[in-house]
Amino acid sequence: MPKDLHAFLDQLRQLGPEELATIDRPVRPADFDVTAILELLTRDQRFPTLLFCCTEDLHGQPSRFPIVTNLFATRARCARGLGLPPEQDKMELSLAYARLERSQLPAVTIPVGEAPAKQVVCAGADADLGMLPIVRHFEMDLGPVLTMATIMKDPDEGFYDVTFIKVFYKDLPRRGGLTIHSPHHLRIAKKYEQRGQPAPVVAMLGHHPAFSLGSLALSPWGTNDYDVIGSFLGEPVRLTASETWGADFLVPADAEILIEGLIPPGEKEICDPFGEVTRTYQPQGLKQALDVTAMSFRQDAILQDVFSGHEEHWYLGSIAKEGSMFNNLERQHGCIKAVHLPNSACGRLAAYVSMRKEREGIAKRVGMSALMESWQFNWAIVVDEDVDVFDEQEVLWAVYTNVDPSRDVDVLKNQYNIFHSAAADQKVIIDATRPLDYAFPAKINVPQTALDRIRLADYGL
């Protein structure tokens, strides 16, 4: 059986309600029911995948579509999604991601009649976004927003780019708005815009988690993302012809729901605010419009959503970057122990890097390289190899203990970050490694020989 969302949910169901909790009580997603439940669970430090079986669409009617959310809310579950043991959820997971990112498995095309995602097709006036139980996430959000992957195709080179962008419901059946942050999506959309042509785009609401995680790989321009995602799935992505463009635009055959549409050249829509990954609202602005041309879905389709600005949103970005970042830094410097993008920085704004330090000055170079890995980073904190970058208390201990602010903190000005923060125009390197060029205190430790000798059970503990 090809990998899909249903197969993964079946796997989670076997593991119990800590991994997949099914909710039969009716919910109104556009009235914050879903995100209120998620927020309360998060405050209780509980992170199950939630499957809401009884939902309401945007017309206030019972919807045929359940909602699944919080699927990526633990690193262990992300590890499972990539076929790894759940205990390998730290650097092992990130490195596995980086290995998968470097491989490709060519996609295959299957007939439309065999594609689960084409079991129900709504075209023209029947393609009504309002039939979906779209989640409104946060108080100041402009409205309900779809938060999953989108697909575009380069008009010149013909490769497919898959990433995550937001689709706003605009209170009209077939009209939406798009807020595109992805550089490759923006580049493709701009090509169409410059030619005065509408740009095809497809929103995909649900697939196996390996598909979603793979779609966030930092592939170079020109890479066919379907082939990279095949590497993550461990099997070729099955594609089929779209309703709108036929074989000229192939779509994932095992998706849950597909929304096909065109970005009309020169037309914009007011979009945002929306509660973003960085836990602040993106400001209202003028963004790309979307004209929906068709929708298709499985008979038993589930609408997948991401709880923005929370754990699953952070892990979707951080796991995708840590491994490739480790590989790039290690290639350059040969002394890297681990890399982590912490949740305290929303998995986007800061990088913690540990390294074997043999001389002064290298940590700053590592910090500069780290900042070059993503335009989203504003902070790079470099620590010694004995500091666990996945343990924030240890990282901050190193900062408060080792950093001489007058020489160990550097600020690069006139930078850019699309996410709003007071440091958005600046990049900061903090060298929190222990200084080697002057006499400096040592970190306390109990001798390893004693730790090896003692067994707590022998002392009734």
Added chain:
Amino acid sequence: MERIFWVECRACHGRFYCDYSLRSAGLQLICPFCKDTFLPDEATWIDERTRQSGLGFRV
């Protein structure tokens, strides 16, 4: 950081913020709380203070 400005909706008095490019674009803002539409100058309150120290904003 892109410059923003806050407005208060003339209908429901909810407050939200916008990219500064909308300040003088002649486009109607949409209140996320009540969906009323209005021009920035029609808002019952506006905060468009800019950062006084540091680097300022990109506009």
